[in-house]
Amino acid sequence: MRIGILGTGSVGQTLAGKLLTLGHEVTLGSRTATSSTGTAWAAAAGAKGHSGTFADAADFGEVVINATPGQVALAALEAAGEAALAGKVLVDVSNPLVFGPDGSVTLDPVNTDSVGERIQRRFPEARVVKTLNTLAAPVMVDPARVPGRHNLFVAGDDVEAKGRVTALLESFGWPGADIIDLGGIQAARGMEMLMPFWLGLMKHYGHTDFNYAFQVAD
């Protein structure tokens, strides 16, 4: 499959690397075609790894992944272009983190809206699926870094799109039974609002190799 990834940070590169090992072809997009991070990644990635602009990545992908931070996600997708996203599965893995000068971390939007919802509203022809924003990048593509069974979540209005994303996540090593469908894209709100708690746990554990693992009565 051809996959376009917006964002050349650690999340984008981690997902891109995993997708290459699974045999997919990937274009990693950034603000400019000459991004040194993007071109360096493509040079190391071999024949199936490319870099380009956000628009190049979105045009290229049968599936598009937003791996830019929540604060710039809409601008990156605007640059990608509405036409390039129309009809496509658009996976949003972002969190709307705002880092304050005092070291505080808050969210914007929050509570009455979410990045996932904003993306779906702005690009109604895209089939937005929120997922993977609840854990660290290394665990996203290697669930065995964390012992036992643990959970991923998906939310989106397009059931078929969620099915395709779930299949992709299963190819990463996630058992389908551990992937919880929270319903429509409005559930992105709750998923994004987990982040302050997750950051508290990261401080508590001193690392990011942990994950939500719900225990449930029969």
Added chain:
Amino acid sequence: MRIGILGTGSVGQTLAGKLLTLGHEVTLGSRTATSSTGTAWAAAAGAKGHSGTFADAADFGEVVINATPGQVALAALEAAGEAALAGKVLVDVSNPLVFGPDGSVTLDPVNTDSVGERIQRRFPEARVVKTLNTLAAPVMVDPARVPGRHNLFVAGDDVEAKGRVTALLESFGWPGADIIDLGGIQAARGMEMLMPFWLGLMKHYGHTDFNYAFQVAD
């Protein structure tokens, strides 16, 4: 121990019932001394269960538990009175849920503040510990309703107060190793922001007998 509980709803009554079975003496407080819920509970509770106003409950308790909803918690504690809370462990189990006319559920405060923090700021002499707001009342006092190991969280600025609350939670049946200390009272923010996600899971599972259970690499 003498414990004052503010709030006669299902959370207050569930905690009160458990505390009685553990041999504690409980006063359940509400807005008026003649609250039919409070007096009915006390009549059924036997010699060690009493009802009264918020002030009666706070005066009575060596430990005070806020089991009123987040939207009215500060007013209930104002009615209890600053003097009655000074120096005491004050357990806050509330969530700042706002139920909209359209069926929406949001939080107020959120993101840059929390009920836990507001209570600690307003009553600086109280030793506020946030806990138990992340799960349903029946599971609070009977962790075995949910299979396997699963987690509780505590947050507060007073380390000794957190130790006393942790001991109380252990007496409910929670293994100490499963109770995660998230640090100061500001961590109440992340704990309260779990609620929209938790409500999504409740819809997904169709019941409330589930709980957070973190899996963590060694």
